[in-house]
Amino acid sequence: MRIGIIGLLHESNTFLAKPTELVDFESVSLAFGSEIQSQFSGSHHELGGFLDGLEELSHSVTDTIEIVPIFVARALPSGTVSATCWNRLLDLMLAQLELAGALDGLLLAPHGATVSEEYPDADGHWLEKVREKVGPKIPLIATCDPHANLSARMVAACDAILAYRTNPHLDQRQRGLQAAELLVLTIRGEITPCMQAIFPPMAISIDRQMNEEWPLSELCRAADEQLENPDLLTNSIILGFPYADVPEMGSAVIAVTNKNVSLAKGYAEDLANKMWSLRHDFVAYLVSIEDALDQCRPLREPVCLLDMGDNVGGGSSADGTLLARELDRLNEFVAFVCLYDPQVVNEAEAIGTGHIATFSVGGKTDDLHGDPLTAEFEIISFHEGRFREAEVRHGGFAEFDQGKTVVLKTKTALTVMVTSRRMVPFSLQQISSCDLDPASFQILVAKGVNAPIAAYREVCPHFIRVNTSGSTCADMTQLDFAHRRHPLFPFEPESDWGG
Numbered sequence: 355m356r357i358g359i360i361g362l363l364h365e366s367n368t369f370l371a372k373p374t375e376l377v378d379f380e381s382v383s384l385a386f387g388s389e390i391q392s393q394f395s396g397s398h399h400e401l402g403g404f405l406d407g408l409e410e411l412s413h414s415v416t417d418t419i420e421i422v423p424i425f426v427a428r429a430l431p432s433g434t435v436s437a438t439c440w441n442r443l444l445d446l447m448l449a450q451l452e453l454a455g456a457l458d459g460l461l462l463a464p465h466g467a468t469v470s471e472e473y474p475d476a477d478g479h480w481l482e483k484v485r486e487k488v489g490p491k492i493p494l495i496a497t498c499d500p501h502a503n504l505s506a507r508m509v510a511a512c513d514a515i516l517a518y519r520t521n522p523h524l525d526q527r528q529r530g531l532q533a534a535e536l537l538v539l540t541i542r543g544e545i546t547p548c549m550q551a552i553f554p555p556m557a558i559s560i561d562r563q564m565n566e567e568w569p570l571s572e573l574c575r576a577a578d579e580q581l582e583n584p585d586l587l588t589n590s591i592i593l594g595f596p597y598a599d600v601p602e603m604g605s606a607v608i609a610v611t612n613k614n615v616s617l618a619k620g621y622a623e624d625l626a627n628k629m630w631s632l633r634h635d636f637v638a639y640l641v642s643i644e645d646a647l648d649q650c651r652p653l654r655e656p657v658c659l660l661d662m663g664d665n666v667g668g669g670s671s672a673d674g675t676l677l678a679r680e681l682d683r684l685n686e687f688v689a690f691v692c693l694y695d696p697q698v699v700n701e702a703e704a705i706g707t708g709h710i711a712t713f714s715v716g717g718k719t720d721d722l723h724g725d726p727l728t729a730e731f732e733i734i735s736f737h738e739g740r741f742r743e744a745e746v747r748h749g750g751f752a753e754f755d756q757g758k759t760v761v762l763k764t765k766t767a768l769t770v771m772v773t774s775r776r777m778v779p780f781s782l783q784q785i786s787s788c789d790l791d792p793a794s795f796q797i798l799v800a801k802g803v804n805a806p807i808a809a810y811r812e813v814c815p816h817f818i819r820v821n822t823s824g825s826t827c828a829d830m831t832q833l834d835f836a837h838r839r840h841p842l843f844p845f846e847p848e849s850d851w852g853g
């Protein structure tokens with residue numbers, strides 16, 4: 355039994371001007387063959403689940419399983435993938451697939467929200483290419499991020515798709531293990547996955563996408579309850595990624611049964627109807643900067659302010675200053691903000707630790723996230739910017755590299771960590787590895803919406819999602835869409851849908 359593994363993961367924010375290029379993949383992950391095992395075996399990522407799941411199954415089934423890692427590319431969330439980059443990635447992937455020889459099945463890891471300049475449904479495009487290459491009979495089982503904008507082409511290309519069931523995403527490895535098991539059972543002829551997807555015409559606001567909070571908690575409960583039926587192999591809730599101007603933008607559900615189309619359709623319909631009935635509770639709940647800081651005043655324990663307009667995990671610039679400037683101006687909280695600004699790191703390095711100097715930090719990538727924060731800072735310390743996270747955190751990664759980093763402090767008790775690479779706030783090691791105690795701050799700004807919570811809840815009992823402006827602004831109705839579906843709730847709030 356020869357089983358191939360391919361991953362191509364990118365969340366593309368089409369509202370960003372700068373395209374994503376090959377170098378953005380090379381600097382995070384572009385791996386072939388055994389490099390894939392060394393990068394992902396044992397990890398919390400779904401690719402770790404694929405590899406380790408197959409390894410484990412090879413001891414429990416009579417067939418010999420040969421794991422054939424083929425191709426993996428991953429970049430940080432950023433702009434639309436350039437045509438050149440996309441064609442190169444596909445060429446590399448398909449050449450490696452050719453080299454892999456005959457396969458009995460493939461495990462695939464698309465993100466589900468990838469957009470390239472030529473192929474807006476980029477995941478549908480690459481999954482179709484793999485399907486064309488291996489033919490209709492070889493089973494293809496894929497995992498995906500619930501922040502996918504699922505397309506009919508993705509569904510048509512695969513035998514089954516399983517989305518992570520948590521946000522923050524903490525079950526990526528489990529989904530990888532589950533996909534491996536389903537694939538092996540399929541190859542052995544013990545099951546024949548039958549997948550149905552339904553696309554209710556609605557988009558769920560990013561701030562309503564935390565699975566422990568109402569109303570998603572209710573929808574997840576319904577999905578989990580369905581799984582108690584042994585005739586359902588798996589089901590998924592696709593939340594959607596609002597920052598992609600594509601026809602697929604929005605939410606969906608998936609159900610997979612063993613051979614039974616009408617049963618799969620029934621489960622998917624029940625879940626889709628439930629999602630639709632909750633649509634009014636899935637709209638954005640918006641708190642201004644001023645109101646958020648008002649809410650912080652009576653709180654005695656650390657508060658995490660989630661900077662939704664500069665959501666790095668949604669592709670944003672990581673140098674938005676709106677909260678930093680307000681905290682500096684108020685001079686009232688012991689606060690922490692991390693900003694991406696390689697120029698300031700270099701300037702500070704030329705001056706050295708212990709000195710005081712004026713810097714203009716952040717606000718340089720675009721004009722969407724506030725002007726630079728110009729202030730006098732004490733240069734506290736320099737760091738290499740590499741850190742390791744041992745716990746299961748959103749994204750499933752353990753190794754991080756934010757590049758050379760400087761810690762600056764204003765006279766107003768605002769600590770600004772300045773990085774030379776954009777970094778997602780998914781680990782408190784980011785702060786503690788730079789000799790700072792996260793629990794010592796009254797306010798910690800994290801540039802995200804839900805993902806940072808997995809790490810930050812260790813020190814912050816309070817979270818406030820702040821409606822800052824920017825390329826990931828929480829109110830999707832403010833974004834200028836040209837290609838989305840019509841009608842689509844909440845853009846057309848009176849939209850009707852028959853289920």
Ligand SMILES: [Zn+2]
Binds near residue numbers: 499500501523
């Ligand atoms: Zn996601």
